[in-house]
Amino acid sequence: MLKALLLDLDGTLLPMDTDAFLRQYLRSIGQHVAHLTDPRQFTEHLMAATEVMIRDTDKKVSNQEVFWADFLQRVDVPADKLLPVVDDFYVTRFPELKEHTFPTPLSKKIVETAGDKGLQVVVATNPVFPTTAIEERLRWIGLHDYPFALVTTYEKMHFCKPQIGYYAEILELLGLEGQECMMVGNDAYEDLVAAELGLQTYLVQDYLIPRDGVNFKPDYQGNLAEFLQFITEFNA
Numbered sequence: 001m002l003k004a005l006l007l008d009l010d011g012t013l014l015p016m017d018t019d020a021f022l023r024q025y026l027r028s029i030g031q032h033v034a035h036l037t038d039p040r041q042f043t044e045h046l047m048a049a050t051e052v053m054i055r056d057t058d059k060k061v062s063n064q065e066v067f068w069a070d071f072l073q074r075v076d077v078p079a080d081k082l083l084p085v086v087d088d089f090y091v092t093r094f095p096e097l098k099e100h101t102f103p104t105p106l107s108k109k110i111v112e113t114a115g116d117k118g119l120q121v122v123v124a125t126n127p128v129f130p131t132t133a134i135e136e137r138l139r140w141i142g143l144h145d146y147p148f149a150l151v152t153t154y155e156k157m158h159f160c161k162p163q164i165g166y167y168a169e170i171l172e173l174l175g176l177e178g179q180e181c182m183m184v185g186n187d188a189y190e191d192l193v194a195a196e197l198g199l200q201t202y203l204v205q206d207y208l209i210p211r212d213g214v215n216f217k218p219d220y221q222g223n224l225a226e227f228l229q230f231i232t233e234f235n236a
């Protein structure tokens with residue numbers, strides 16, 4: 001019996017070309033720190049530290065802690081100078097990135113329909129971003145105030161997609177078995193790998209990220225409008 005819906009954000013609930021969005025994000029954050037350090041080096045270090053965070057599977061250390069421990073070793077700016085500028089970026093510049101996404105009212109309808117049917121709803125976005133950046137993206141689709149069962153931020157979580165530990169930690173936090181959950185996302189690997197823990201999977205195809213050599217077959221697939229239909233017809 002299905003009790004929780006895990007919804008990916010980028011390219012799923014929030015329509016976007018994820019690679020194009022990330023390029024704009026890196027360009028923008030690079031510009032924002034340009035008075036402190038070389039923007040190109042900064043973004044290279046940012047991506048390298050993000051990769052370290054994604055590979056780390058130490059359950060005692062949050063993604064945020066892994067990221068900053070690695071990143072601060074790489075950059076030539078002291079933490080007390082850099083951290084306020086990065087925090088300021090997420091408040092003042094990150095909201096401008098909305099123009100590189102394609103918000104649709106379908107997202108809010110999906111979440112509210114699932115909630116009305118008694119399902120717990122989780123924003124299962126890859127926890128590589130701080131809460132401010134996730135809340136802002138939820139704002140673009142009118143969902144920043146919704147009482148989600150869980151939003152996977154980098155402060156809270158200890159694993160990233162595609163680590164299976166990411167999904168295991170969600171199940172633990174919800175107190176549910178894999179069979180009681182469905183993962184909904186646009187990435188043929190990072191979202192569908194949830195099936196290894198027994199979760200049902202729905203591949204959303206509007207901004208599909210295909211993965212060569214990965215052979216997870218989703219239980220269901222369709223575009224976002226079809227997923228709304230699916231959840232509207234769902235009987236608990």
Ligand SMILES: [Mg+2]
Pocket residue numbers: 008009010011012018185186187
């Ligand atoms: Mg995605």
